[in-house]
Amino acid sequence: MTRTGGPGGKGRLVYVTYQTIREGQAGHTHAVNVVRGLEALGWEVRFIHPGQGRFAPAKFIAIPVRAAGWLLAGKGDAVYLRGHFLALPVSVLARILQRPVFHEINGLVDEVRQTHPGFAFAIPLFARLLRLQLKSAAAVFPVTENLRRHVVDAFGATPGRVTVVGNGVDANLFRPSVRPEIQAKYGVSGFPYGFFEGALAPWQGLRTLVDAFAVFRQAAPENPDTPSLVIAGSGQEGAYLSKCAGQYRWLKWLGHVPQADLPPLISAARYCFCPMEASPRNRITGLSPIKLYEYMACAAPVIATDIPGQSDEVLAAECGVVVPPGDVFALSAAIRALHDRPETARRLGENGRRAVLERHTWRHRAEQLDEVMSKALSGRTGGAGRHEP
Secondary structure, eight states: OOOESSSSSSSEEEEEOSSSTTTTHHHHHHHHHHHHHHTTTTTTEEEEOOOOOOOOHHHHHHHHHHHHEEEEEEEESEEEEOOOOHHHHHHHHHHHHHHHEEEEEESSSHHHHHHOGGGGGGGGHHHHHHHHHHTTTEEEEESEEEEHHHHHTTTTOGGGGOOEEEEEBBBSSSOOOOOHHHHHHTTTTTTTEEEEESOOOOGHHHHHHHHHHHHHHHSSSSSSOOOOOEEEETTHHHHHHHHHHHTTEEEEEEOOOGGGHHHHHHHHEEOOOOOOOOOOOHHHOOOOOHHHHHHHHOOOEEEEETTTTTHHHHHHOOEEEEETTTHHHHHHHHHHEEEEEEEHHHHHHHHHHHHHHTTTBBBHHHHHHHHHHHHHHHHHSSSSSOOOO
């Protein structure tokens, strides 16, 4: 699919992602909000993506064809690529046409083993091709400081061309809100709860979270003020959560929840969780989880594990509690601490909302990208990326 929008006063950007665009997934949230933010700042963005369906080779072959059409017609001043091993043809064509290429990096090449296992044998080749792309990129935008070091050390990206641009949040959508009808819709009215939302991947730490909540509940008095655990999302750990929901009456798994329904569910929570595990992937890349910024924007206090990136944000904003990853008893103690100190929890939540408004909206992220890309276009054209209609 291709979508064109924005007035184009800053420049014409061909934005390419090979990830399927499904509402509720982090890739969808990031890409759509970055595109909207750049359009609001005056960029004309041609948003090329494979749509919402399942993987199909024809869709992925069509992406470079569509991108080439815009570039060869002279309707693209620059190319923005969400890092993907299939993006090489677009990158090469842009270089031939002397268009600057901006690369966004969200993870490791090795993640192909999980996302496209049939291509795992080619990981060394993909790594070499990515190295060629990053070394010649006009700018590289990793989402965490750990990834910044990784693309410089492992892939030879020029340090002066690498700028960390993390994830963000739509603070107009995600804001403190009271909507009893939404809580009633999901059966979470009339009782306090802690909340987790996101993809149910093994590295999210859900098993540690459930075990920690079980320890907390065993020690807590049995009364109406004792919180339950509510989890929203779908993924690999669904079968595990279904089993736990049958075992523990205090656990409620909602399945997939549309983004528009999340703010009131987050706002009503006593606290929210980012319990990610210390997997090799998380330690190498660091984390900039969108859920963290959504919790903060809704003024919910956060309990997060000490993974680079997310723990740095929590500590800097003073919006929650940081615990060691995989530590059931430390996580249980953090739940107990916020449960026993509601005024502290409220203050932490307010700090999070303030930090989001100051520096973590998608508008802030778009402005970071705009500053770097405008300079690159200005240096190439002698102007600010303007073009004849």
